[in-house]
Amino acid sequence: MFAIATLALFVVMSLALLRGLIGPSIYDRVLALNSFGTATVLFIAVLGFLSGRPDFMDLAMLYALINFIGTLAVLKFFQFGSLGDTATDDNPEEQQN
Template sequence: MDSTIIYTVAAIAILASLGLAVFRALAGPTVFDRALAANAVGNGAIMLLAVVGFLAGRPEFLDIGILYALLNIIATLAVLKFFRYGDLGHAGEEPVD
């Protein structure tokens, strides 16, 4: 059986969900909607890399997927910290007694 078809279906589904997430990133009312949508776009990019790697017969794309997964969580946490403190070098809150 040729497994190109199911990988194409999966790629189309991931592309559609990427489109929905990009719409939410553009139209989100608060900054947290945009950060959530950016996180979803990053996850979609990882899965699209994996699926397209298997579709094209080049599974080396999975390494790039691992790299994107490492970057994605750091980017989300950095954006959240920036919008909470206004400064990426902030030391955090003082402990509340």
């Protein structure tokens, strides 16, 4: 039964990757990235049980953390144009370093 769940998660990852490739807007791509990350977390968890050694849960936990932070970081970057402070944009050439 773990093989069926693994196969289903493979399908979900492929569909999310397809949406990320054909997504018309940037938000579609961010959405596909987030869904792909969630499917990857579940995939790592199921794969541990499939191989009989469920010791990869730390990797899944870490991937969930990175996925959330990455999604919010990309969203903030595309909303404000930068990841740092956005108040001082008098001369944007100086902030290129």
